[in-house]
Amino acid sequence: MTESELELTFASLSEAGMKATNEDAVAVYWPDSGHILRHKGACFVLADGVSTAEAGQTASALAVKNFIQDYPQTPDSWSVNHSAQQVVATINTQLYQLSHQFQHEQKGYLCTFTALVLKSQSAYFFHAGDSRVYHWRDGLLSQLSQDHTTIISEQRQFLGRALGMDSKVELQNGSVAIKPGDRFLLSSDGIHDFIEDTRLQQFLSQEADPEYICAELKAEALANGSEDNLSAILVVVQAVPEQSLDDYSQQLVRLPFPPALSAGMKIDGWRVIREIFASSRSHLYLVEDEATGQQLILKCPSINYEDDALYIDRFIREEWIGLRIRSPHVVRVFRQQRTRHYLYYLMEYIDGETLEHWFARQPKPLKPSVAIGLVKQIAAGVGAFHRQGAVHQDLKPGNIMMDKEGTLKIVDFGSVYVAGLAEIYSPLQHEVALGTIDYSDPNYILGHNSGEQGDIYSVATIAYELFTGHLPYGEAIENCTTARDFDKLRYRSASHYNGVIPAWFDRALRRGVSLNLNERYQSLQQLLKDLQRPNPDFLHDEVKQERKTSSLLFWQLLSGFWFITLILVIWLFLLRR
Template identity: 30%
Template sequence: MSFDVDIGRCSERGPREENEDFSGVVQPAHQDAAHGLIAAVADGVSMGGRGREAAQTAVLSLVRDYYATPETWDITVALDRLISAHNAWLADHNRRRQGAGAEGAAAMCTLTALVLQGHSYTVAHVGDTRAWLLRDGDCIQLTQDHCFEQPDMRSRLTRALGLDDGVRLDYVQGELQPGDSFVLTSDGVHGVLKRRRLAALAAEGSADAASASLVREALAAGGRDNATAVVIRVRGLAASRLEDALLRGRQLPAPMRLRVGDVLDGYTVTALVDDNGVHRLYQAREAATGELVALKTLHEARASDPEERAMLAHEAWLSQRITERDSRGLVRAREVEHASAFYAVFDWHSGHTLEHWLGHGRRFDIGDVVEGALTVCKALGRLHRQGVVHRDVKPANLHLGDDGQWRLLDLGVALSGREPATQRQLHAGTPSYMNPEQWGGPGDRDPRAADAGSDLYGLGVTLYRWLTGHLPYGEVEPYQLARFRRDPKAPSRLRPDVPIWLDHVVLKAVARDEAQRFETAEEFALALERGASRPLAAPGSTPLATRDPAALWMIAFAISALFNLLLVVWLLFLPR
């Protein structure tokens, strides 16, 4: 989702012969939405008529090249590299012109750039163009002019693009709110209009009319320079970014233990659902809508841990991202506006987990099991297509709602490629539901990191227990590879009403050899959908050499020992 903004631009040359100001605003295409919106104003420094060239190339190169930068770059890094590269280009051209004897033909300009991304804004600035923020009736100047302090030298810049080989930029970042207005001006506007008048004109009419009013009144008031104004009014925010969530996680306090009846930002706590020593999960009612929601907070023992804060922020952001278009089989996280504390809000679904039902001895019909497993499998497929690995698929994270829908819970340890480094290094998961490659062993020298196949194996083990009430390899402790030295029993041997075709699907999903398992969630789902109409082939027994390579050496040793024993008996006791 991109910003809902009203944009206005106006630039006039005034009494000057040429307009050396230049401005640009670019809203992202759908595929570039993560980069946000970028706007810039540049004011050329009049030296030999090259000011227009410097201003135009500075703005155009910035707004065009910005969307080619990697999404993984911080905004300040992207802006710094782009602006510094253009400054180096201008400085090199200026040296060449001076070397060719073109006196006074230097191309220089000031530049103020604004990026709106997610729920934050970033300003990059050099020179005496300005950025203003209008919020709640206040007009805040976000930039400082890089000029000499003496009144008679205010027009002399201390910093500008093209002035030196290197350029030092000022950066300002802050939280973005609906209703904010940003104004970018050249000195032909703010050098004439007082702050109060500038704010009043910027707030009148549409953004386009406001920008025209600023320029027109500045020139009418006796302005002797080019006049340029860009007005951007934020009516609605784009989707929250991970950086926004991490920033809130660092800045906001964690709420203390909440009791039934306590109110947090319009959410009234109705029940404490879970407390595991790291997180607390509450049921609460939203005052604005009357809907029930789930609040997830950090336990006070972990509230000051920056790594736990980053992991909870990542979970909330990831849940919002993957459920933005389709939340089937998953739990949607909600955007929290104007939060006074650090917590996450999720949709509330009444019901119980599969672990709860199995612990209470509930026996599910075969059709219900297949339907539920198919729903979870398709949800995993959507995660994997977005580059997300759940890492903890198990009955405790499968939830059957009162609406009859199965959902996959808890993205707290999921990998997205944007997760904190500590989370990436964490050996997460529940041992009995983790594929043996994660433990290493003779065939795998080092433990393997979890991947999409790990989720499918976890679903396979869950499906086995769902049907039979047992684990295919029994309870597995960390690095207990001996558990995998036998093939699991077919589910139909433990539950006779399990059809043979489902035996084949389940045994393929939990095969000891990863080459025998499903490669993708789509393949797994297709096997469940086809069922008996196009059954899978019966899996063969895993060779002893694959299950337990050391057993072959033990057998060979036993045979050798027996042969040597017989040889000794023959030599000592049998007649020659």
């Protein structure tokens, strides 16, 4: 590799123009690390909120923000196309789900989307809608993107594609080789609909600062009667690397597995202190950065799967998922700042033990204040996954670490399911059942993906165990393999094991672990709310049950009285005879 780097100058603007509010959004990501610039590139993103959608402004802001945050976190071994399309798919799923959460309010989260990624000697673009990306070279201007609009008449046309419009987004994407002097313009329709291409070409041909050219484009559009929002990003290529990274990027996918490591060995500037964990699927080592002294955990794949392409893909995806999650209750994954020569990734070192080991040493049952505090921490960590459109799927005490201060952190991303990567929830296709049967939603075992409700089942099961020392369906669940087996299970009231548990609390636990998805909580927040304060519906049902029980007892007593009276009458009648 040569030391030459990609050099760019750029400017952007986004203003309301003649409108009261600005529903456009722009964002730029210029890496502060040469490693990230070489392997991920620089990003430029523009989105335009669909005017007929009530939440268009929110949608455009979320789209550019999330792309800028998530794209650089994708694994080095992923190509630009794969990385960008995976990220956009997750953004689209978020917007689509937000729209469907507000069906009754008819609140649509829709926006056009145009992204440009410049990496090494190439420019890549990704596009949906009627915002645009242009390429200028040697005085000639060409439009790279295609407008996804359908024209009915001069006065009527509609948008055919946008983020959040459907559960699956169809992106236009392409790439061009770049050279010094090239210019790229991203614009919203408030700019390009009011400036002819010949004039755009003239503006981009100027030997002027990008910021000055953007200001001229805005002034021209306004002068030509633009009443829309005005947004533009102009990028000028000053220099490109002398050697392409394409071949190198392809080699990343084929990185060799690290050999078995032992104390004192070194790998890419990390010195192994000791082995932390080893299994047939992975190895974890405590390592120290020779340059800074920072201690982290290095996770390596097992050589048992060296020829398993699906395993390698899942291992790489673990790193990406970990890089996207930001929560004090989820183990942090660190981006490698040096070139890797082996396949592995880095995580924070947690000095502590698993919740499973800690709980085994505690007197049962736990104090309610301690137990609910632990449940709240677990829920906070799971919520961080759900906000990113991800489902953990293997939540259990053995996958939750407790540090010396009592802070819980969820670990292990091997079973995490990201809805955006599959576009919509679909039946699981895994070689083995995910998770541990004691804590995993039985729907997983039966081959169905219950989404966030699956994690809710796991959280409620762990909560039940923390308060009682037992599992809600007992040990019998371990032998269940079919729907008929699960139908035979019966929930055991938590108050049976812990007499201080009130009926309303037990009702919340019961609903959380219900085998029927229609009865189970739809969101983690609902479960947590009902575990911390009585749900009036539960109290109302309890009163109704008490009345029903009292009424039944009354009729039972009355029936008993009449039965005894009848027997006495018959006995007296027989005596008189």
